[in-house]
Amino acid sequence: MALIVQKYGGTSVGDVERIQGVAQRVAGYKRAGHDVVVVVSAMSGETNRLMSLGQAAGGEKPDARELDVLLASGEQVTIALLSMALAQIGIAARSFLADQIAVRTDFAHGKARIEHIDTNKLARDLEQGYVAVVAGFQGVNADGDITTLGRGGSDTSAVALAAALKADVCEIYTDVPGVLSTDPRKVPNAQLMSEVSCDEMLELASLGASVLHPRAVEIARNYCVPLRVRSSW
Numbered sequence: 001m002a003l004i005v006q007k008y009g010g011t012s013v014g015d016v017e018r019i020q021g022v023a024q025r026v027a028g029y030k031r032a033g034h035d036v037v038v039v040v041s042a043m044s045g046e047t048n049r050l051m052s053l054g055q056a057a058g059g060e061k062p063d064a065r066e067l068d069v070l071l072a073s074g075e076q077v078t079i080a081l082l083s084m085a086l087a088q089i090g091i092a093a094r095s096f097l098a099d100q101i102a103v104r105t106d107f108a109h110g111k112a113r114i115e116h117i118d119t120n121k122l123a124r125d126l127e128q129g130y131v132a133v134v135a136g137f138q139g140v141n142a143d144g145d146i147t148t149l150g151r152g153g154s155d156t157s158a159v160a161l162a163a164a165l166k167a168d169v170c171e172i173y174t175d176v177p178g179v180l181s182t183d184p185r186k187v188p189n190a191q192l193m194s195e196v197s198c199d200e201m202l203e204l205a206s207l208g209a210s211v212l213h214p215r216a217v218e219i220a221r222n223y224c225v226p227l228r229v230r231s232s233w
Contacts, residue, residue: 001033001034001035002034002035002167002168002169003034003035003037003126003165003166003167003168004029004034004035004036004037004167004168004169004170004171005036005037005038005039005158005159005161005162005165005167005169005170005171006026006029006036006037006038006039006158006170006171006173007038007039007040007041007136007154007155007157007158007170007171007172007173008022008038008039008040008041008173008232009041009154009173009174009175009232010041010042010043010044010045010046010047011044011174011175011232012041012173012174012175012232013040013041013043013044013078013081013082014043014044014045015043016081016085018232019078019081019082019085020085020088021232022038022040022082022085022173022232023082023085023086023088023089023091024089026038026082026086026091026131027086027089027090027091030091030131035126036131036132037122037126037131037132037134037161037162037165037167038082038131038132038133038134039134039135039136039154039157039158039161040075040078040079040082040133040134040135040136040154041074041075041078041136041137041154042074042075042077042078042137043074043077043078046074046077047071047074047137050070050071050073050074051067051071053070054066054067054070054071064109064110065109065145067109067110068109068110068138068145068146068147068148069146071137071148072097072098072135072137072138072146072148074137075097075135075136075137075138075154076097076135078135079095079096079097079133079134079135080095082095082133083095083133086131086133091131092129092130092131093130093131093132093133094125094130094131094132094133095133095134095135096121096122096132096133096134096135097135097138098134098135098138098139098140098146098157099139099140099144099146100121101117101118101119101121101122101134102117102118102139102140103117103138103139103140103157103160103161104116104117104118104139104140104141104142105139105140105141105147105149106141106147107141107142107143107145107147108147109145109147109148110147110148110150111148111149111150112139112141112147112148112149112150113149113215114139114149114156114157114160117160117161117164119161119164119165122134122161122165123165134157134161135157136153136154136155136156136157136158137149137153137154137157138153138157139157151213152212152213152214152215152216153213155172155212155213155215155216156213156215156216156219158170158172158216159216159217159219159220159225159227160219162220162225163219163220163222163223163225167225168226169225169226169227169228170220170225170226170227170228171227171228171229171230172211172212172216172227172228172229172230173230173231173232174211174229174230174231174232175231175232175233176211176231177192177231178192178193178211178229178230178231179192179193179196179201179204179211179212179229180192180193180211181193198217198218198220198221198227199221201217201227202214202217202218202221205217211229212227212229
């Protein structure tokens with residue numbers, strides 16, 4: 001039995017049908033005897049929609065604190081829907097916002113960095129047999145204010161949770177087949193890589209590879225978290 005952290009991006013949870021598909025995949029791992037923590041993004045396009053609402057109400061540069069409160073609401077919808085979908089197929093699940101765990105960050109709204117994660121609540125629920133469904137992309141600072149982690153934030157959330165929980169592996173589910181040697185839109189014969197070191201992945205990310213965020217790779221390297229990039233399809 002392993003402790004597995006899985007992250008699903010916006011396209012993977014883009015509608016209720018896809019969320020139900022994620023639930024079936026998670027259920028397979030749970031029924032095989034694994035403990036599972038699932039980190040999810042907002043549904044595809046939702047963060048952009050919320051940003052547009054914020055700019056309509058607050059101007060081109062809305063108040064940073066309030067914008068984080070707004071943007072963080074997207075993940076709240078997804079964790080609730082996925083937990084419901086899991087319950088529907090007989091898998092006990094509990095959803096968690098970042099401040100319920102808590103994922104502690106610094107004060108940099110819109111680009112906060114994770115400083116500490118309290119895993120006690122998650123560990124208790126995992127011991128009781130629940131799947132923990134956690135909102136990615138968000139945290140809470142020492143004043144109790146919601147913060148967001150910026151681009152790639154859900155990847156960072158997942159790897160940081162895997163490190164804090166000492167998980168056996170962190171799986172990043174995405175809409176591409178895995179890590180490719182170069183951009184397949186520019187080089188048709190780009191090769192799927194079966195294995196890549198963190199340092200090599202950081203170099204690929206610095207050259208524009210978007211499959212993994214550099215901050216997530218750095219955390220994986222620093223805390224020796226094995227990362228597996230898998231296709232949601």
